[in-house]
Amino acid sequence: MASIVMRTRIVSFAMAVLAWGCCSVPAGKFKALADSASQLGQADQQAYKQTIGVERYWLVIAQTSGDLKPDSFNLEAAFDPQNGEHPLGDKDLGARMEANGIVLTVITNYLSALASFASQDFQTNIDKNATKLGGSIKSFGSLSQPWAKEAAQSSGALATAIDALGHAYIEHERIAALSRTMTSAQGPLQQLANFVITSNSVVRSSLTQIETHYLGDANLLRPGAPGAQRLAFDAYIGQAIGQFSDAQKTLTGVDKAIANLPSAHQELAQSMCTPNADFDSLERLIGEAERLSKFYTSMK
Amino acid sequence: MATNSDLEAKVDQLQDWLKTNWSRLCDDDKNRGWDALITLQKQDLADQLNQASLPDITGAVKAMNTAIDGIKQEAQKLATVAQVVGWIAEAASLIEKAITSVIPF
Numbered sequence: 438m439a440s441i442v443m444r445t446r447i448v449s450f451a452m453a454v455l456a457w458g459c460c461s462v463p464a465g466k467f468k469a470l471a472d473s474a475s476q477l478g479q480a481d482q483q484a485y486k487q488t489i490g491v492e493r494y495w496l497v498i499a500q501t502s503g504d505l506k507p508d509s510f511n512l513e514a515a516f517d518p519q520n521g522e523h524p525l526g527d528k529d530l531g532a533r534m535e536a537n538g539i540v541l542t543v544i545t546n547y548l549s550a551l552a553s554f555a556s557q558d559f560q561t562n563i564d565k566n567a568t569k570l571g572g573s574i575k576s577f578g579s580l581s582q583p584w585a586k587e588a589a590q591s592s593g594a595l596a597t598a599i600d601a602l603g604h605a606y607i608e609h610e611r612i613a614a615l616s617r618t619m620t621s622a623q624g625p626l627q628q629l630a631n632f633v634i635t636s637n638s639v640v641r642s643s644l645t646q647i648e649t650h651y652l653g654d655a656n657l658l659r660p661g662a663p664g665a666q667r668l669a670f671d672a673y674i675g676q677a678i679g680q681f682s683d684a685q686k687t688l689t690g691v692d693k694a695i696a697n698l699p700s701a702h703q704e705l706a707q708s709m710c711t712p713n714a715d716f717d718s719l720e721r722l723i724g725e726a727e728r729l730s731k732f733y734t735s736m737k
Numbered sequence: 738m739a740t741n742s743d744l745e746a747k748v749d750q751l752q753d754w755l756k757t758n759w760s761r762l763c764d765d766d767k768n769r770g771w772d773a774l775i776t777l778q779k780q781d782l783a784d785q786l787n788q789a790s791l792p793d794i795t796g797a798v799k800a801m802n803t804a805i806d807g808i809k810q811e812a813q814k815l816a817t818v819a820q821v822v823g824w825i826a827e828a829a830s831l832i833e834k835a836i837t838s839v840i841p842f
Contacts, residue, residue, distance in 0.1 A: 501772040524780055643780075650778040657759045657774075 460612045460710040467555040470701055470719060471548035473694070473726040478541040480691050480729040481633075485534040487684035488640060492516060492530070494677040495647050498654050529582065530643055533636040536585050539576045540629050543592040544698070546570035547622065550599045555615060567599050588632045594625035612709055619706035627699040634695060637688045644688075648681045687729065694725035739798055744783035747801045748832075751825050752777045754808050758818060766822040773822075773829035785836040793835035800828035 489512065496515050508514045516524050516531065546569045553562035574596055577589035598618045655674045660667040700718035708714035739747075755770050755777075762770055786797060804824035810816035 499775045499778070501775050502768045646780075653756060654774070654778075657756060657771075 459712075460609070462555045462608075462612055462615065463705065463708060464552070464555045466705055466708070466716065466719065467548070467552040469723055470698075470705060471545060471552040473701075473723050474541065474545040474548050474698065476726040476730045477691055477694055477698075478538070478545050480687055480694075480726070480732075481534075481537055481541050484637075484640075484684055484687040484691060485538065487680060487687060488530065488534060488644065490680045491644060491647065491677075491684050494680060495651055498651060498658075530640055532580060532582055532585075533640055536577075536580055536582075536588060537633050537636050539573065539580070540588050540592065540633055541695075542573040542576070543570065543595060544626065544629055546573050547595040547599060547626075548702075550602070551615065551619070554602055554611065563602070567596075567602075570596050570599055588629060591625035591628040591632070595622050595629075598622040598625075616706060616709060619702060623699065623703060623706070626702055630695050630699050634692050637692050641685060641688050644681060644684055648678070651677065651681070687732070690725060690729045690732070694722055694729065697722040697725070739787075739794075741783045741787055744786055744798070744801075747798075747805060748777050748782055750808070751801065751804055751828060754821065755825060758821075761818050762822060763819070766819050769826040770822045773826045776829040776833050779836075782832065782836065786832060789835035789838060793831075793838055797828065797831040797835045800824070800831045804828045 492512050492515075493510070496510055496512060499515075500509060546566060550563060550566035550570055553566050556562070574589070574592045577585060577592065580589075598621045601621070602614050602618050655677075658670070659674075660670055697718040701716070701722045704714065704716050704718055708716065752774060755774050759767070759770070786794060789797070804821065804827070807816050807821045807824040811818060811821045
């Protein structure tokens, strides 16, 4: 009886080795995917700063008559007033950007955990990255908005998938665990990418509305006669409009890059057992993330 | 009750008049007009206004209609620019009052 059990185990092991025998883990590409997600996170932070800058310009021009007060230029008071006033702009703008920051951190930590597992010395980093992933999900606690709930659930699904990776010591076990994890994470990852794109679209449309009002107001205030006063005014407005344009460009870039992230993830999962696999989405993602990163550096 | 698009059209009409006639306004009228303009540009104004209490909505809509009639009268030289600014400022003030009384969800 014992020998039958032993034989069955040997056969199962041999079948698994055969099934995954021609497979390999492209560890470098896993790292490249995680690095691109991290670059997107930085670009998103830049978009956040640019949006705050835009709101500040809007707040300056939208001052009404009467004396200035200490909180006349307080963004929080203007966009999310606590008592007796209607917000100047979308009060969810900041929350949307914050949620996107959390989602991109979750994605980066998930991909970093995968990259650790895919590397030869995975044992040292996997626990650290899994813990970081768990920590980033807790950040959703600060968002009470109903639209953030689905993103929190999808993020939780990524953490569950990483927890299920376990500790594999043999190459074929590692490939099987990666493949299983990536398959179960594919849906939640797509939902998170969609969430970022939707939030960015809300932010972009709000920025467009603010820009329209801003330019309309600026035209009313613009000195009529050519001269030093008009030059100074135009220079100031030019800076503001430049900020609007930079924020829009960054948000569009993040959208373009993140749209490729789920398919890059899928390509990577399928590539482990596919000789000469295509990495079109991964390449597009890396290209766009690097372009954004350079754009961000040039504005620092 | 007025629909959101009706209210938006009225708000836009008041804003447009202020912008188009800005150069005709004296300094005092520019002050009142500017404050009204900033209120009229606030986020989701029509949507928020429709969530206010019925008396608040009725008061704000009546004031907007008065201002719009005033615009027509001014075009026929039956009202002054200063009067129109006053009506728009009154409408903006009632809108602000109505939307800030909306209880947030």
